[in-house]
Amino acid sequence: MYLEKINSPSDLKNLSTEQMTVLAREIREDLIYRISQTGGHLGSNMGIVELTIAIHHVFDTPKDKVVFDVSHQVYIHKMLTGRRELQDFAGYANPDESEYDMFKTGHTSTSISLACGLAKARDILGTKENVIAVIGDGSLDGGESFEGLNYGGELGTGLIVIVNDNDISIAENHGYLHTHLAYLRNHNGKSENNYFKALGYDYVFINDGNNIAKLTEALRKVKGTDHPVVVHVCTQKGKGFKPAEEDRENWHWAKPFDKETGEFKNKAVKPGYASVTADYLLEKMKKDSKLVVVTSASPTCIGFNRENREKAGSQFVDLGICEQNAVSFTAALARGGCKAVYATNSTFIQRAYDQKEQEMCLGKCPMTLIVTHGSVYGHWNDVQSGLLDIVLLSNIPHLTYLAPTNAQEYLAMLGWSLEQNKLPIAIRVPGQAIFSNFENLDSDYSDPRFLVKQKGKKVAVIALGGFFSLGEETVKLYEETTGEKATLINPRFIGCDAKALEELKKDHSVVVTVEDGILSGGFGEKIAAYYANSSMRVLCYGFGPDIPVRYNPKELMEQNRLTPSCIVEDIQSALAVI
């Protein structure tokens, strides 16, 4: 076993090509075993085994600096840099963990910009190290990759950009660049109009990017370059695990699985919000040819798997990883007369704020933005948290950000939004297990109002979206504890309903807010500010700024006193001193 003896990249230096080929096999076995236990990004890592070995074999890391884009392919890098036994093996690059990781990166397309900064710092400090960005073909679609390439070409000093081209993003690739890359792949790197050369790069093509000998030979040639070079490496996603080779989309990120049969464990039995959304939109599409649904490389966040994408035909558009384009594009679809929906994960909301504030909202383009995974249950990592979308979206002037509490309410809101043509609307899909409640659905959410679900007195709990059930449990426990009924409110949107809040002043003295997001800049602060010049006491529950690198949602909730017993305890303390 070679793998056991690799404690740092220096242990790779004297290995022969044959030995590294054996090592690659050992790494694959280990990867399959580990990911089968924990789940993780299987496909991308299986494809990049040889490339990672070759990089650490040829370059002098950590003096030479390597930036892996987005971190979804760093497992081998972690294995080779002394972190083989790390329990949190499937996590992201983390500078707190290793000097071989320089940045926290949770979304694509930043590696070239980061490498440019390291290259410029090197030039300023007068050192001589190599700077290498490793970026997947899918990540090239994000505009920042172009911005980085464009500046790297101007900088003109040593910079190596390794394009790990496995011919697929999470789902299939989108954007003409992939037609271009396919042409290069099919013509041994020859093409009349080379994108990378147009931006000032030398261009090296490696057809078999899973061949250690070819990789080390090519990397040795570019090592020490004094100008920018793109090394276009063709690799096979999922290589070495047959199910992943055959179904690359479903093995991009794999749930725990049986490594003999390739069957996923813990199959979802109940439909989730993703499939509910897809079913609803597909049904609507059949009846309305003007409905167009847009995603940016995460189509399954709303259940548009391959089969559903085919069903939708030209009424579904995946744009690749380009959230800025997605917002402007969808706003224009709506302005052009379509019923237009853009759906994305909460964490990717962070990539396009300006376009939402300007093109979408100031320009009043009546598009619908569906935000999924906006919840402590969303991603469980600091770099891909689902806890910041409330502060981003709910403070955009004149954007109505709806927060349904259950599936029926969600579909009522979505259905209304699709049919109206006046307002840009965002909808936050609850992060919790799906449930339905047919009561109190509205047919118009253009001027949404808080909904009183239970009328009590003295204490009111305003429980937002997916945390409505926590509000329900809280008022129940409060009644059990004190014998008094508290008011329970489903606010339905992230903002203030002045009439409802005024009403509470009559016979309430404590208002509690509960939200599935960070407190700073969020929903609770708006309610607190509303009552700031009154005698109402407001208790706000949500998350503090400390989001752990990886977390257990239940534990994080407990740490933030997001439990019925903590909240009831605090209410009683507040009542005691009024």
Added chain:
Amino acid sequence: MYLEKINSPSDLKNLSTEQMTVLAREIREDLIYRISQTGGHLGSNMGIVELTIAIHHVFDTPKDKVVFDVSHQVYIHKMLTGRRELQDFAGYANPDESEYDMFKTGHTSTSISLACGLAKARDILGTKENVIAVIGDGSLDGGESFEGLNYGGELGTGLIVIVNDNDISIAENHGYLHTHLAYLRNHNGKSENNYFKALGYDYVFINDGNNIAKLTEALRKVKGTDHPVVVHVCTQKGKGFKPAEEDRENWHWAKPFDKETGEFKNKAVKPGYASVTADYLLEKMKKDSKLVVVTSASPTCIGFNRENREKAGSQFVDLGICEQNAVSFTAALARGGCKAVYATNSTFIQRAYDQKEQEMCLGKCPMTLIVTHGSVYGHWNDVQSGLLDIVLLSNIPHLTYLAPTNAQEYLAMLGWSLEQNKLPIAIRVPGQAIFSNFENLDSDYSDPRFLVKQKGKKVAVIALGGFFSLGEETVKLYEETTGEKATLINPRFIGCDAKALEELKKDHSVVVTVEDGILSGGFGEKIAAYYANSSMRVLCYGFGPDIPVRYNPKELMEQNRLTPSCIVEDIQSALAVI
């Protein structure tokens, strides 16, 4: 005079080339006259006169849809679409103003994405109109322009992208793409690796983009295209006004001027924050070769005019219009061992949130972000407001957002930030006229605290950053009115100092917050939330969500009760009912 007879583009249809050439001359005279009175984007508009005429002559607007990127070149478009007499001539595209404007756009690089959305809507609806994006060479640097081009190439149906190449951004262009464009310009559109062709576009080159005949001929050929085409048009920025032809940077946006001599009226006599920043950083650079300052196409926001850029040499980097790249790049500069500063306008902060939250802050890269124009005095428009940066930056976990009240405090904070290497720091440059106050400067802002400038009782005014002077006037008026001294606090950072806020509970019953930004998600809401479960009354002053298309800062402040007399009146009302 032809211009007087043009009430809509249909009046252009029957004009001959010669007549349109005369019209172009008339338009230039009118432009010079108008901008000399009001100020405005002179250079870009002077260059695009013929192209705008040709577009409206050849295409059937508004059925054919034209999207002008960022709006800094729409004055002629406004003239030709019935808005010649509009008082607010120098404003942005505005769909509320005309059916010829489809979107609100306040920042670059969105036009191709928007055009793609319109093209897709056309394909879905089965109509046949032309869709045209008009984008400047500088705007091509923004990653979204690549994202849009990349998708347009894939969409494959009719799309015309007119690249208005005047060979300059606001300042000189940056990024290798401009070397490529220059090659195309110098070789009559011929180049081995054509960027646009690599992305799936047909490519048409027009050498003399200020020649009506050549323009109309070329546009007629691409009219009705069933596939994507780039028309690369070379124009001269500032054409027809000698001072603007000769000094393109200073005439990009011109203050009111004497149209005979080209001299600007109302010359600034006192140094502003821009020049204070440049002087300070240049002096630091001389002593410290590790200091690197980065901007993204607006170098003069911190006074780095041409002369200062030359002085700074390789220690100054303008990246072109690419805020995402700029944040990642600067974070990496800092991680690579430089003292790294990125400076940008508040409104452009909106273009890169994710990179600030992740690469900069989660990764704890000790860079300094200088935010200028974050103020009601910043830009005076809805699409380029400086009122949203507080909500964006102050809610990023673990980012310290400092808010100096005057020049000395600003430089003390900046100086400290440059020398520390632990924390990412943002600094909000005050928006008001510069003044200095040498008292109470700290040497360490790593754990900033509120500063009590005047100790009073009952009422405390916490006046943030540039609005500190409003706080001073308020406590003065309060004392004059009531004979009582109020406490006055300079919070120095945008967050809560728990100790100071607790202290106030002892002998204060009303706390007032004053901030130069929107209230929703801002500073005041944090203070209100802090006191939410106490008897403290909090009054928050800032801006509501209604930011007019164009506004007078003083009027907007009055509308939002941001005057000493309104605030004192409200304090008295609050005290009366406690």
